[in-house]
Amino acid sequence: MRHLMSPLDFSVEELDHLLDLAHDIELHPEKYAHACEGKKLATIFYEPSTRTRLSFEAAMLNLGGNVLGFSSAASSSASKGESVSDTIRMISCFADICAMRHPKEGAPMVASAVSSIPVINAGDGGHQHPSQTLADLLTIRSLKGRLDHFTIGLCGDLKFGRTVHSLVRALARYEGVKFIFISPEELKMPSYIKEEVLEANGIPYREVERLEDVMSDLDVLYMTRVQKERFFNEEDYVRLKDFYILNNQKMELAKDDMIVMHPLPRVNEISVEVDKDPRAAYFRQVQYGVYVRMALILTLLEVKVC
Amino acid sequence: MRHLMSPLDFSVEELDHLLDLAHDIELHPEKYAHACEGKKLATIFYEPSTRTRLSFEAAMLNLGGNVLGFSSAASSSASKGESVSDTIRMISCFADICAMRHPKEGAPMVASAVSSIPVINAGDGGHQHPSQTLADLLTIRSLKGRLDHFTIGLCGDLKFGRTVHSLVRALARYEGVKFIFISPEELKMPSYIKEEVLEANGIPYREVERLEDVMSDLDVLYMTRVQKERFFNEEDYVRLKDFYILNNQKMELAKDDMIVMHPLPRVNEISVEVDKDPRAAYFRQVQYGVYVRMALILTLLEVKVC
């Protein structure tokens, strides 16, 4: 039995199979409409995350399966002091597969060690959120046609953003991917990622402070939010914040076939005027998230569809 | 694609079709048991409303469809500052139709403007609650056999009651409906409804302060709650409150075939002794609410059942 804790749990070859399956699901949803009939997904969310929870639930319902669970710790037995290990043993009696969200790093790993059903890490603190990374990879592959030989700009909070760390690690396994990190000094990509993941493997990257300066080089722009409270002082925030807000003016500098991604929810880091631009891919990214979670559920449950 | 924002979105003819469909569903539920197989309803409730949410969910399940969503803002991404527009774009990737409840007037309208799936307004502040009005109309038509030529008394808080405003607007489109408004001075039907909806169309209405005085004239009595905090002073409340509590004594004054309706939940404005009276229709109203929501889902999804 197999769990999903990190996006690197799958080899590049396994990932290819998974993304192929997700693509086939997009093309032929009816083939998969009864694939999980009689099976149940538990969504065990110790903190709320509507988007991730509903994406998993939609995925399981699209496969003909059913869903149960809880959406916040308040409505769970965690409030009675039960350990994650005991909870997953209980959930194993109620469901065939489980997606777990937890504010503490490593909680899903602890669960997977005693679980008798596959556990998917649906986000553990600032640590990992592998199904988001799978959705990002499927979006790039579907809209750009490949996962190698392109330039990706990651923009905003690169220090604390779990999503961008995972994506860098995942893309570093493909050939010819160039990284441009666009962030204020305070929110730069951590050294351990630059050194261990990129430099150690001879993967090129650049670091810049202004989005405009690199816009024309990008095949993919991955936006994230810059939160005011992450800055050292008010002046820096005021001076820098506009560099990290994407609008139509900045989009004019970009290639015609660039795509803009965002893990959502966005607040104001992408102006709503960009939504109408055909290069805006962040809502399609949500749809790809459903397809890739369908593929993930099928893979972990070892359900084959002919 | 069509949304439902207001009960007047449907023409009288369209409403006839919808109520005919609801009636056929009541008679032949098995015909519709698989009509929405493989389809999903999202219940997006930014404030709790158990009755409305469960009625929509029961309706979709009765049609063989599935349900996902959230039941309060606390467990939604709204708490992360996401706009209603962004949320509905996300929900469009997860479901085929959406019922949205929101404390702010107009929020479902904003959502419908960018949604790629039909949006049903399931209550927006004090503004509209169209599926309740549809349930009211189906109840009257089913139990009285018609939507024209009868006298309806609306009793209680007529000033702030969104339900009664919508019902007056909806019934004003049928011939021969006479209105009697029964309320304390402080809670009278607003002038803009009396003038624009009734007087402008030559529709007769009366206003009285005591329920007993008009009980014998009514074919339909629509009760609503009178909340103490809506009164100017304690004396008025004490003097008037009993006029607006329906009990067996007042029921003795009514016609044998009158029906009593209430949008529920009731607190004490209808004495529990009235529940056994065959004219009490407020619990059957809940059942009609399920039938009419089934008809509504089928209509907006353009699902035909032969």
Place this chain on the structure above:
Amino acid sequence: MRHLMSPLDFSVEELDHLLDLAHDIELHPEKYAHACEGKKLATIFYEPSTRTRLSFEAAMLNLGGNVLGFSSAASSSASKGESVSDTIRMISCFADICAMRHPKEGAPMVASAVSSIPVINAGDGGHQHPSQTLADLLTIRSLKGRLDHFTIGLCGDLKFGRTVHSLVRALARYEGVKFIFISPEELKMPSYIKEEVLEANGIPYREVERLEDVMSDLDVLYMTRVQKERFFNEEDYVRLKDFYILNNQKMELAKDDMIVMHPLPRVNEISVEVDKDPRAAYFRQVQYGVYVRMALILTLLEVKVC
């Protein structure tokens, strides 16, 4: 139509049928996978109880039925002052059967008096929790092969524990069951149970303070939590608490075929080292809880499977 308020609602013969059905469900789940197709269970939980709610939901989904409801009073219309009687009348329009959890004793009984669908008491305050007792009985019968002629030790808080009171009443109806009550002075089994249930029927029992003293006599050990705040003073708690923590050392004193049960969640009253002991039955008890709830739903809905 029949409800389930107390575990004693079923006669010993009826219980035999129910447990036989649960056993057949365990052996042949596929026979029952569509037994409740088109039917809906409402889980009406006025206070959270993840384990009980999910067990009922898993049971109904395993039978091919669907589920709706609420998981805490905050998200229910109870906050608008609606009575339990009115709520169950509403729920009767939405579902075919209902599992109700309520902090007030007797609330499910009030509901059952006006309900037009079967109501299952899923826990009412410190009063009853019959489906837990049914799960306990099925666990004993499945793992020990019988419900008569064995010695059961109940350990921990025997004063306030609703679960153990119900289990004693239920087992007292079978022949040859001997009870050993293991608890501190402060938390002894109440006199009315010892006198009315046991002594009045000539059923033998013993009371001891230390688990070690009786370990070797037991066929079944039923553990419950001892909460610090239930003790009169700190010294008593410190002196006694270790007597009621089950660990491998104490397990060495027990028979090879003894089973350890616990209603869960546990905090520290069973050391995690015991989990690997084949005599630890508390997680299997959760699984039996699903089977017995499936049998209960089928029985109350009068669904026959051939």
